[in-house]
Amino acid sequence: MRDFVFCPFCGTRLEKKKGKKGLRNRCPSCGFTQYKNPLPSVGAIPVRDGEILLIKRGVEPAKGAWVFPTGFVDEGESPREACLRELKEETGLEGRIIRIIEAYSEQADIYGHILVIMYLVEVTGGELRPGDDAADAKFFKPSDLPDLLFTCFKDSVAHISKLNGLLKVGERGL
Ligand SMILES: [Zn+2]
Structure with a gap:
């Protein structure tokens, strides 16, 4: 699965946030997190x-x-x-x-x-x-x-x- 650049819900540019399983894309505006699953x-x-x-x-x-x-x-x-x-x-x-x-x-x-x-x-x-x-x-x-x-x-x-x-x-x- 490819990385989103912008939030698919509100259009804000996503930021990389460190989580338990490494870096994840997160929206600083609405809180959306991009999980990458098969x-x-x-x-x-x-x-x-x-x-x-x-x-x-x-x-x-x-x-x-x-x-x-x-x-x-x-x-x-x-x-x-x-x-x-x-x-x-x-x-x-x-x-x-x-x-x-x-x-x-x-x-x-x-x-x-x-x-x-x-x-x-x-x-x-x-x-x-x-x-x-x-x-x-x-x-x-x-x-x-x-x-x-x-x-x-x-x-x-x-x-x-x-x-x-x-x-x-x-x-x-x-
Ligand atoms: Zn958002």
Whole structure:
């Protein structure tokens, strides 16, 4: 997250104040303090019949890379809701969350530090229709997955691969 120069509420030039965790931007007029926190986001690993869905990015950044549906949590939305909304928006598919896999820290070019909560999702319906930013979307067998871009994606796949049977969601009532 970048530093504000002026107070976003009253427009006064911010000052650096020393706090417990180092220097923070503070407004001498209204008392606003700029805290720098990671942005909460979610990712879905959509699974159907033992295969994993990936999207090929059609626009920069990372054009041509295979990724999972991800996005920021909107105000008033739970992480689970955000996960299923992003899945629907980016693939046209509906799903059911099976479990949380892990929460990760990533550095994104534009946004800086983001917190990514990854979920394993069973695809339950809808029609595969990639969103505008996607060049392609398809299901892969776990053994045929292409190279993945982010640590959170690679690590999540390694994580679920270790959990015997989780890729057969639906068949075992998981
Ligand atoms: Zn202010």
